[in-house]
Amino acid sequence: MRTALVYHGEMTAARLLWEDPECEIERPERLTAALERLQQEGLERRCLQLAAREASEAELGLVHSPEYVSLLRGTSALGTEELRALSGQYDAVYFHPSTFHCARLAAGAALQLVDAVLTGAAHNGLALVRPPGHHSQRAAASGFCVFNNVALAAKHAQQRHGLHRILIVDWDVHHGQGTQYIFEDDPSVLYFSWHRYEHGRFWPYLRESDADAIGRGQGRGFTVNLPWNQVGMGNADYMAAFLHVLLPVAFEFDPELVLISAGFDSAIGDPEGQMQATPECFAHLTQLLQGLAGGRVCAVLEGGYHLESLSQSVCMVVKALLGDPAPPLSGPMVPQHSALESIQSARAAQAPHWTSLRQQGSAPILSSSTWSPEERPSPVSPGGPKFEAAEAQTSAVLSSLLDQLHLHPTPPVRTAVALTALDAALVLPPEVLLQEGSAPQEETQAWARLHKALAQDTAFIALGKVLHLLNGILDGQVSSGIATTPAIAVTLEVAILHGLSHRAQRVLCVAVGHLDRPPDLASDGRTLWLNIRGKEAAALSTFHVSVPLPGTTGGFLSCILALVLPLAYGFQPDLVLVVLGPAHGLQDPQAALLAALLRGPAGGRVLVLVEQESPSQLVGVLARVLHGEAPPSLGPFSMASPEDLQALIHLRGQLEAQWKMLQVAGEAGDRAEAECRECGGTVLP
Template sequence: MGTALVYHEDMMATRLLWDNSECKIECPERLAAALGSLRQCGLEQRCLHLAAREATEAELGLVHSPEYVALVRRTQTLGTEELQALSGQFDAVYFHPSTFHCARLAVGAVLQLVDAVLTGGSNNGLALVRPPGHHSQRAAANGFCVFNNVAIAAEHAKRKHGLHRVLIVDWDIHHGQGIQYIFEDDPSVLYFSWHRYEHGRFWPFLPESDADTVGQGQGRGFTVNLPWNQVGMGNADYLAAFLHVLLPLAFEFDPELVLISAGFDSATGDPEGQMQATPECFAHLTQLLQVLAGGRVCAVLEGGYHLESLAQSVCMTVRSLLGDPVPVLLGPMAPCQSALESIQNVRAAQAPHWKSLQQQDMAPVLSPSTHSPEGRPLLPLPGDPVCKAEAEVASLSFLLDQQHFHPTPPVRMAVALTAPDTALSLSPDVLRQEGSAPKWETEAWARPHESLAQDEALTALGKLLYLLNGILDGKVSSGVASTPAPAAAATLHVAIRRGLSLGAQRVFCVVLGELDRPLDLPDDGRILWLNIRGKEVVTLSMFHVSMPLPGTTGGFLSCVLGLVLPMAYGFQPDLVLVALGPDHRLQDPQAALLAGVLRVPAGGRVLVLLEEESAPELARALAQALNGEALPSLRPFSTASPEDLQALRSLRAQLQPRWEMLRVAASEPVQRRGDSEPSGSELLLEPPSGPPTPGVPRRQFLGASAPPAPRPAHQ
């Protein structure tokens, strides 16, 4: 098992043989840069190597016409002038005598990867291929693309492996109209594409790239276009598109396989995209997709023309496929107005076709005249080459620094259970922790809490403290710990305090069941407390929220994707604590999904606290989720109840002034913190001071093993 990597050196053979400023960026150095970076970072060595092969002409015929395949075959014998003349018959294409061989290798490499993933030979993988494929159509090359690698792979998965639902996620910055045309009337393939559009003024200049194109016939609703109408889209915009458009539809669709048209011209520094998403953003997107389809994710290289940005983005994607904790995203997490307008339009266009959107309050479709002409300030872009180069170097150098300071913990997942069940079978790489914090340290932390005085509770607390120390010291990525039910609230209280004392600046507590927030915890922005248990919606502050647990699959997903994850990304926690208290009522697959998705914004640092009486199956599901293993399906899908939707709407309306990742529609520009004094209503909701600035390195805590000073129990 593991992550597969497939490529072939021969795919570097094709190159432009004449002068063409448009086509020269699709060069062999793209593949060389990506492979070189994977080797330098030690990632290639950690992958399973698959041998690429040439696709057969019958396999090409799954998508392409025999006449077109024959035309490309003939390029092997053409001279340079003939190749140039033939290339001129297509849009942004060049042929080379090796094109037919390379293009068949590209398709064959992707098919090898899909076969390995669907037969259990690997969990997931990446195909590093060129030429790219997503623009290629049934009888035409287009946009550097000769054969449609991903479309052929989807059709192959359906015909050879009997799949009925394939999700294609195209995050290349150009619209993959070739894939759209091939599957526009096919309900077995859900195709999602975001792309630079600028109201039709960006290549390929197609009206069918807009949000109102949703497919044809039985395929209506299975084409999802999210057009970006300005440049400069960044991490927050990309994540908002995933949380509020793609993932709700994907969970309802319930794919058996996820194919990524992984074009990295959507990353910062690329001259084609002119966007600002940093390479680590693609690690987040990949891990969010891994919660689908049992983790069967196949990424296929498409575009990407800034060599260093491309290489780093490929490395981040592979790290994510390998299950490494992803770097925390830095910078402001607030989607811009233009991105929100695009999200608003695509949700409105897709609502008639998807239950997950039908019951939600949908803002009207915006006409082009209502779109805001400006978004966030951009980094210098083409027109000022010196400033542009400086900005790119600064951004990518910062990425390299972050990778250096955030090494992968030696232990990905550990369990600290006071009475581990012998039937609890876990993966061999999950550590069954036997260690415990020193007795004097455990007793010092327990002293203010009467419920922790019993030997059993003290033993559990010592194990939890030892595990928490390992997580915040970078020795362990995540963990599951247990505690006796009467001591659950006090144990969670100690975990929060200990996390802050070890230097965590922002702790996100997601509590399910009857566990109240301790009165003496500071409401100063360092702790975000979300209690999913109550009978009513309560917003005591922007950092203290309570809501009922939704009673349906659709309601639970709406809560996770529309509330929990947006708040987590806005808060950017150093540590996530998930507590499943008395009467939490979560089903095992729901608990696994919650833990699995929260490890993404937290950079893997998640600690789940269970009651001792919890069934072994729940502990196993949580351990598997935090270890990056396949998550169980939430099927069957059922829509949210009106009560759950009303609770979610009420919370979002109250919280949006602070947590801008909750927004799903355009509005007047929101007031940024610090612009002016808050109004009276804001004073009731905001804490006295904001949280520490996201992105500031965690403080070094000297004497971390020293016990806390005893404090009166009422504090």
């Protein structure tokens, strides 16, 4: 993977020159701490390092007015009191004689990153910048932001590179109202923002931050707001928001470029967000976004004010961009009730505009979070005098989290392929290991006694290779792998049993094709069997689920995003087995996307079993996505059939009481769905 890291030390020059509790958290150490952690983890040297350039005034004019750019240019000649007076004209902003230079470097870094990715010099990357940008508007600074770096990057990608569809994902804890205003009537830019809102009581206190603010004119439906109305949102809440709101819409939109407004004040320990998402969550979010736009993902730093939390989270994003497996998510995967209410509100507001979310029936939008300034109690603004105390209180928690992350080091071999016969047409990335070894003969013989079919020469040799590869994955020497076998059903049974007897506490098996669950598997909750292309849509038990293979891209995506991944993340497996069995029916891009997305739940520990006769092209594309490359496009989006949708609705109804990650609504949404079904309507997943 070729990941660009864009940075310039001169972006640390601007700093607060007077006492201001609101603004003191935006300090140069935010950059230096993140860069030092990247260096300590050995990540900086693995990246293509680019020194940021200043954006030209013409480039700034893609978004900002000439008068505003001229005003900012003049700040370099102002004294401290003049700077303080000018800063007071804006909301939560401070200026310094170096602000114009720093802000031009920040904007230029975002443009430089986009150029590197769209010209092929890099696959993806991160711009480590300050000041941040997503609050900045055409002619106004706001919330520490001077120029809107990500908006400028999007306009630059359109004007210079001719792009027509750009996705902006804003996971900062504050609403990026500046970005929303710039693109709210533009259908070529899809803007998604989750943000702390608290029914309008959190900065920037805007009615247009609520879920029913969806854009204007031709841009209606291309602004997606997901407001958090309580603090304490964690890993399960963030993953649910991606699976049930962002990703369905994003895959339907089919962007050519993904820009991330990467604010880490939404991470644990940050005094601004007061959220609970741990650093590795941002690796999972990044990994999910790499399934879009051919992996062309550009992250640009926004907020993040707890230095330890910020630096850990930045490292997690860079590791994901480099293709490293994401560590398993910590904590129970159960979304909070308030998060489900927000998800339901966003889905309902967007459903009229997106086939992937469209509802039939009368399920309403939840009550709008209306408020008036007179009713607003104790509004919360950026910064504050308790910042240092809050930072000290969370240091112990973050140190413990860091220790946990170090329990999951990246294996020395990221991807290995075990074949019984080498096909001359097979093309593998040079970093992928073509495994030659096998398990000890006694070990292979012991497992081969389970089935006569495994005693045959070719099947026996394949079993030895599968066991050797599986041992490498379970021992932490290999992250993921692919193996071929002529006896796929019985080899799969051995792989499950061997995994459970060799370190794995929970094994997820995603079997695609005509494969029956092994009859001897214990029903003790240690295995979750999910059969795609099963004979019917049925939850035969909490841990045995069957669903027919959908026949359209929309149906396939709904199956993966609304069923497979929620079950996988809810189960929290130690090992994922993906099996492409007889007549599996998947096209290569579908198989690749399935394998790529299933890298997340088990921390990258994925073994894919395919039939020995499978085309070498399929093995090659699977090896590339397991190694961290982006999966190929599924092609044009086509709506799921009514039968496929009904199958998913049926399964969700059977399973969501046990598997909370399947839920997409709070109590009010649950009632609406129930009423809708009673009157004969359906609500799409």
